[in-house]
Amino acid sequence: MQHTSAIKLYQNHLDPLSRAIMDGDVTRFMAGLHLPHILRTVDSQISFETDDDLRQGVTYYMESLQAAGVTRLERRCKSAVYKSETQIEGYNSVRAYSGEAPAILPFLARMVLEFRDGEWRISETDMAVLRDKWDVLPQVGGKVEPLPNAPSSESEFNLACFQVLLNWLSQAALCNDFDAWSRACALPLTVTGRTGQTVFETEEALRNEFQYYMSAFDVHNVTDIIRRPLDVHMVGETRMTGTCRTYVLSHANLVVQPYDSEITFERVSNGFWQMVKMDNIIGHRDWTTEGAES
Structure with a gap:
């Protein structure tokens, strides 16, 4: 089917x-x-x-x-x-x-x-x-x-919206489809990890990074990514920055220990939210099975 x-x-x-x-x-x-x-x-x-x-x-x-x-x-x-x-x-x-x-x-x-x-x-x-x-x-x-967990304040509403965007970002990666993943990202996209900061200016550069990302999925047999929001703050109606805890799973097993990230979404020129910045303690280039077992 x-x-x-x-x-x-x-x-x-x-x-x-x-x-x-x-x-x-x-x-x-x-x-x-x-x-x-x-x-x-x-x-x-x-x-x-x-x-x-x-x-x-x-x-x-x-x-x-x-x-x-x-x-x-x-x-x-x-x-x-x-x-x-x-x-x-x-x-x-x-x-x-x-x-x-x-x-x-x-x-x-x-x-x-x-x-x-x-x-x-x-x-x-x-x-x-x-x-x-x-x-x-x-x-x-x-x-x-x-809903029993309905937001009771503007900050709780923003956190709920941040969770939806995080869920979409994770699913976009799991699609194994560059077009789907690129729709979640805006150019230039700034990514920071253990090795320093990288700015992706072009679609070709983003595509190359996506291919590396998918290679890491294959090596570690990634079946799910779960991101739990910790906090979020808004800058007007066009910028949202929050922190989240990321769980990378191969079925029921952790690929790495959970790690925290700061992610920024912006309403870009088309008016829709896309990720413009991600700061990771570790990223897919740093994934290792060492220490993943709890």
Whole structure:
């Protein structure tokens, strides 16, 4: 089943749904979703259990977009991987416009596609946005629930958004696809490790580094990267710098002892978040199995 690229399959599924939204075609949009379908923001969640629930929610969404003056919706897959032969997890950007003006700052969404009854459909959607900041989202009266770990302050919201970006950055590497990984990075990209600082100015230089990165994955049989945020601070709405603890795994085993990094994301010229700087205590050029066992 994995003959199709996860990224290609994700985007091919996303495009007709985006068109259905803008066409106001509720039935066509519903056909792309599994039931139950879970929709989360960073502070809320709603589960659509029945066709009637989903129809009400999707109708509300389309009517709200129209009332808000949204004339164009763009969703582009940034990365996607097979979690199994019947499940794909991916990240996509979301851009909404009223004419040529953004209706909201671009944000990242995570979706889970599952293969059931001979079809790929979306079963989960997570959006890195507060519900009241994007109140067009589908809902059915009385069924929107606050998340138990919902951010209670702006700093907690920023930390939650930082976690989403870290998750995307890790998945982009696990794609083993340069285009996916490069979408998570901006040029010039500054990386600091044990050997000093390197600035990647060109796509060719970044591609060479990616190939070295993937070689380290192969040598150490890396199957997952987990980054846990420790803190984050914002500089306006366009720069986010935080520290995180990184766990590099080969199945259940650590490749190296967990290490801390400082990572900076910026909203670059296209308005979307990308990594511009990473300071590591160690990096993939320093990975060694020595001392990895706990």
